[in-house]
Amino acid sequence: MLKNIIKGLEQSSTLKINEISAELEDKGKKIFRFGFGQSPFQIPNDIVEALKDNAYQNKYLPIQGLKELRETVAKFASIKKGYSYKSKNVIIGPGSKELMFLLHVLFDGEIILPVPSWVSYAPQAIIGRNKIQAIQTKRENNWFPTGTEIEEIILKDKNKNYLLFLNSPNNPSGQVCKNLEEISEITKKHNLIILSDEIYSELSFEKGFKSISSFCPEKTIISTGLSKWCGAGGWRLGYFIIPDSLNILRDSINVLASETFSAVSAPIQYAAITAYKSDHSEYIDRSKNILKAVGNYVYENLKSNKVLINKPQGGFYLMPEFLNKKFNTSAEMCDNILKETGVALLPGSDFGFDKKKMLARLSFTDFDGQKFMMQIKNKQEIDKSLILKFAPKIVEGVDKLKKWSTST
Numbered sequence: 001m002l003k004n005i006i007k008g009l010e011q012s013s014t015l016k017i018n019e020i021s022a023e024l025e026d027k028g029k030k031i032f033r034f035g036f037g038q039s040p041f042q043i044p045n046d047i048v049e050a051l052k053d054n055a056y057q058n059k060y061l062p063i064q065g066l067k068e069l070r071e072t073v074a075k076f077a078s079i080k081k082g083y084s085y086k087s088k089n090v091i092i093g094p095g096s097k098e099l100m101f102l103l104h105v106l107f108d109g110e111i112i113l114p115v116p117s118w119v120s121y122a123p124q125a126i127i128g129r130n131k132i133q134a135i136q137t138k139r140e141n142n143w144f145p146t147g148t149e150i151e152e153i154i155l156k157d158k159n160k161n162y163l164l165f166l167n168s169p170n171n172p173s174g175q176v177c178k179n180l181e182e183i184s185e186i187t188k189k190h191n192l193i194i195l196s197d198e199i200y201s202e203l204s205f206e207k208g209f210k211s212i213s214s215f216c217p218e219k220t221i222i223s224t225g226l227s228k229w230c231g232a233g234g235w236r237l238g239y240f241i242i243p244d245s246l247n248i249l250r251d252s253i254n255v256l257a258s259e260t261f262s263a264v265s266a267p268i269q270y271a272a273i274t275a276y277k278s279d280h281s282e283y284i285d286r287s288k289n290i291l292k293a294v295g296n297y298v299y300e301n302l303k304s305n306k307v308l309i310n311k312p313q314g315g316f317y318l319m320p321e322f323l324n325k326k327f328n329t330s331a332e333m334c335d336n337i338l339k340e341t342g343v344a345l346l347p348g349s350d351f352g353f354d355k356k357k358m359l360a361r362l363s364f365t366d367f368d369g370q371k372f373m374m375q376i377k378n379k380q381e382i383d384k385s386l387i388l389k390f391a392p393k394i395v396e397g398v399d400k401l402k403k404w405s406t407s408t
């Protein structure tokens, strides 16, 4: 009774690893949850209070989103990106993932996916029945595509429409894209649209994060939301910012939204106004200070002549490569790591890599972020003793992983 296109798909691996980890924990095994990535921090209090104050909001809101929220987001984004966005450019969705899904459904063309790519882009493209053009990126280029690699695909058939997914800071590599200008040149030269997935942009460790929209705003859809910087993945609120030049896409998303989710939960939208209107820079700085220190700890303690890793530049992830010839696939390797050490990782093959490449995604969020945040001062230097105190499972899990990497 299933369509062929659906039969080939499995449940998203990031959500699945969470369930497997929970099952093993129920059986009494100590699991280091480095597979699933979600913010370890609690939602800022003023935003939680705003939700409580708006629990009574019971009316359906406009399809595109509450006007006041869209205005607030447009103002916030205009300052951050240095481009003038208006409320009409903003679409509020139940998570950015759903909006991306609708984009795949309506877009007619080819989807350019740099490998590694977040796990859901490819399945969504398949459901949307668009051909995927994968670009195998390299460690030397920070795991991002070069302009030439993108252009090579477009030159094969210039008459097609192309949609490039660019995710910086990146899940799974933890890297920030440095060659935005070069990519934007190709974008302007050819018939290319970019979906810039900036869900981790507030958690970029370096100052002055740059969006590709700063270089080619008319060609860029910005995709982001509350899930990562605000610790509110479960609230399911994301948004797209679509420039006037791509109005046709905005209008079609609104049509599809009206026939599917109708509008995002009203209390969540009212609460999100506080998220974008009030200043949360101290909360974000504290989050970044902790994430950067924990990420660097993992990087420093795991890298060796048996494990290659790039230093984390933002978000929650690292992508170690184990120089190991014992396993046939990265999935087999990750199963062995879980069995031998209790450390849950996701195999590189889930992100589009050849299954023979021994890459894995490691999420360094298995700690109580609230406790950590409450106990340290703003901008305090975080040394190993603090990481040991507030992120003991990170220390123990990395230690086990390191031992595993040297013994296999």
Ligand SMILES: Cc1ncc(COP(=O)(O)O)c(C=O)c1O
Pocket: 094, 095, 096, 097, 098, 118, 167, 171, 197, 199, 224, 225, 226, 227, 233, 236, 237, 238
């Ligand atoms: C790269 C990336 N994009 C998008 C999302 C989805 O975010 P949302 O919660 O807004 O649907 C995630 C969540 O894991 C992600 O890692």
